[in-house]
Amino acid sequence: MTSEPAKNSKEILEKRILLLSFISGLFFVAAELIYAVYSHSQSTLMDALYDASELIFIVLILFLTPLFHKPVSEKRPYGFFQVESFFILVKNIMLTSVTVSVLADVIESLLSGGNNINKGQVSLFQFIVGLVSLGIFLIMKFMSRNVSSPTVKAEILGWKIDVAYSIGMSGAFFIATQLKNTPFDFLAPYFDQLVAIFIMILMIPESIKMLMETFRELFLFSPDKKTVGRIKELSSGILKDFSFHPVFYDIARTGRQLWVAIYFQINSDSLNVHQLHEATSRLNQILSGEFTDISCELILDSREG
Numbered sequence: 001m002t003s004e005p006a007k008n009s010k011e012i013l014e015k016r017i018l019l020l021s022f023i024s025g026l027f028f029v030a031a032e033l034i035y036a037v038y039s040h041s042q043s044t045l046m047d048a049l050y051d052a053s054e055l056i057f058i059v060l061i062l063f064l065t066p067l068f069h070k071p072v073s074e075k076r077p078y079g080f081f082q083v084e085s086f087f088i089l090v091k092n093i094m095l096t097s098v099t100v101s102v103l104a105d106v107i108e109s110l111l112s113g114g115n116n117i118n119k120g121q122v123s124l125f126q127f128i129v130g131l132v133s134l135g136i137f138l139i140m141k142f143m144s145r146n147v148s149s150p151t152v153k154a155e156i157l158g159w160k161i162d163v164a165y166s167i168g169m170s171g172a173f174f175i176a177t178q179l180k181n182t183p184f185d186f187l188a189p190y191f192d193q194l195v196a197i198f199i200m201i202l203m204i205p206e207s208i209k210m211l212m213e214t215f216r217e218l219f220l221f222s223p224d225k226k227t228v229g230r231i232k233e234l235s236s237g238i239l240k241d242f243s244f245h246p247v248f249y250d251i252a253r254t255g256r257q258l259w260v261a262i263y264f265q266i267n268s269d270s271l272n273v274h275q276l277h278e279a280t281s282r283l284n285q286i287l288s289g290e291f292t293d294i295s296c297e298l299i300l301d302s303r304e305g
Helices: 004-039 042-068 081-111 119-143 150-177 185-218 225-241 273-288
Strands: 245-254 257-265 294-300
Touching: 004 042, 004 119, 004 150, 042 081, 042 119, 042 150, 042 185, 081 150, 081 185, 119 150, 150 185, 225 245, 225 257, 225 273, 273 294
Parallel strands: 257 294
Antiparallel strands: 245 257
16 A cells, blocks of 8 residues: 555655646747747647647646545545546647637638748747757656656647657748749748648547547546456456456546456355455555556455356
8 A cells, every 4th residue: 555655755746747847838838929929820829829728727737636646535436536537638628629729720821822931930949849848858757757647648748749749840841941942832821831730630639539538537437458458467367366257347447546346256155355355465466566556356246157
């Protein structure tokens, strides 16, 4: 069982990671908005709006983080883990809505004739943003190596996408500077919008994927097949040692917590309580070695097969 000081330490570390993400994000939003107004770059403006919408979410989570570390109780058997799933769901819906809304504006601008911008300047700006984002991503990755938190993972994924987005934009606009005096020079007024549309099309599937995963957690559906298969694989050997025959696995994820209930049957008419306690202890020890924040229990299924 995890000690209280260890839990408090993880909570403090999680807050520090989120605070770093918030302060860094605030700086990036300000820089991108100023540059977007100066350069009239819609792709940079889209990136700024996307990052700004994420900041609202981080502020809420910073206040709610202590709830996610409260222990389960009789009144709240799943603790506050579903609250985290709910806010991640809201975040994904908000980000998807912002992406679709900006996409519509960019397409409208594209159809109305596009706009000419200094592509070399945008390329350099996005390259610098990409390098700084990479530094923040690596720092957060290092800080989170002992933290199991869907919120932190979502933030790290967001910074990873930002790095790819900025470096990709930098490369694309650098290529655009080489199109002058070529047969593709006619694309110049539309290049900013085309890059923005391309990036957003890449982002939408990722947002939808995260939406589906959060829906599964919020409604206590089982996690992905790979996770379920691995839990069954790790537990089967221990159950076999005690001659327990599994008949049903009830596996659900709520936020950062993974709940496992294994219904089993035995060949004899009586169950040794000491064996049940030992099997449960070994299962939790083995599963905790691969999955953080996991709770496993064994339940005797007395129904005849």
